[in-house]
Amino acid sequence: MVFTALTMVLTPGPNMIYLTSRSISQGRRAGLISLAGTGLGFIIYMLMTNLGLAVVFVAVPWLFIGLKVAGVAYLAHLAWQALRPSGRGVFDVRDLSRDSTGRLFRMGLxxxxxxxxxxxMYLTVIPQFIDPQRGHPLLQGLVLGLLQIAVSLVVNALIVMAAGAIASFLARRPSWATWQRRTTGVLLGTVALLLAGEVPDRARI
Structure with missing residues (x-):
């Protein structure tokens, strides 16, 4: 479970891109405040899933399908932004407006x-690690969810703290920055293709 959570958090996505951009443009404090909002988002997902509210996606399948299609489109867009000739990488410096503490938290959330x-992660991956023979499924789900949240917050906090230094390092080495951008684009595109392959299967259920 820890390896799965680590793999997911290390794959560039909306959270990493937003936290990195905010940390570079407004400082580590802004990045950590945004990360706190991100953590609350994970808690909401965890509670929804384990308390059974996620059953709505089963009762109304098109909601889940719509979420996946939107996610695929967004990841594909991010991949294109990174791979196109004038694209930018995760650690490229961005000019963002300075936001208040409340707005930083809300944007992270x-x-x-x-x-x-x-x-x-919460609707399809974590449930695979729940074994009813090892105890109450609800308790297992909460423990696994908290484990995933801990891994995500620690890794993202390290990224936030190091974002500025990494950005400066890459700025002095254009070729490294180009390969970082291309790697990010390929990873995002791969994730988008994998998710796209699952949409038809879900649609047939």
């Missing part, structure tokens, strides 16, 4: 709630 990776 919103970014995560709209993040297809978070939805997929």
């Amino acid at each position: 919103t970014t995560n709630l709209l993040n297809p990776k978070a939805a997929i």
Whole structure:
């Protein structure tokens, strides 16, 4: 479970891109405040899933399908932004407006709630690790969810703290920055293709 959570968080996505951009443009404090909002988003997903509210996606399948299609489209857009000749990488410096503490928190929360990776983690990945023979499924789901949140927050906090240094390092080495951008684009495109392959299967259920 820890390896799966680590793989998911290390794959560039909306959360990483937003947190990195905010940290570079407004400082580590802004990045950590945004990360707090992201953490709340994970808690909301965890509670929804384990308390059974996610059954709505089963009762109304097109909602889940729509979420996945939107997620695929967004990831494909991010991949194109990174791969196109004039594209930018995760650690490229961006000119963003300076936001208040409240707005930083809300943006972190919103970014995560709209993040297809978070939805997929709680709706399809974590349930695979629950074994009814090992105890109450609800308790297992909460423990696994908290484990995933801990891994995500620690890794993203390290990224936030190092974002400025990494951006400066890449700025002095254009060729490294280009390969970083291309790698990010390929990873995002791969995730988008994998998710796109699952949409028809879900639609036939």
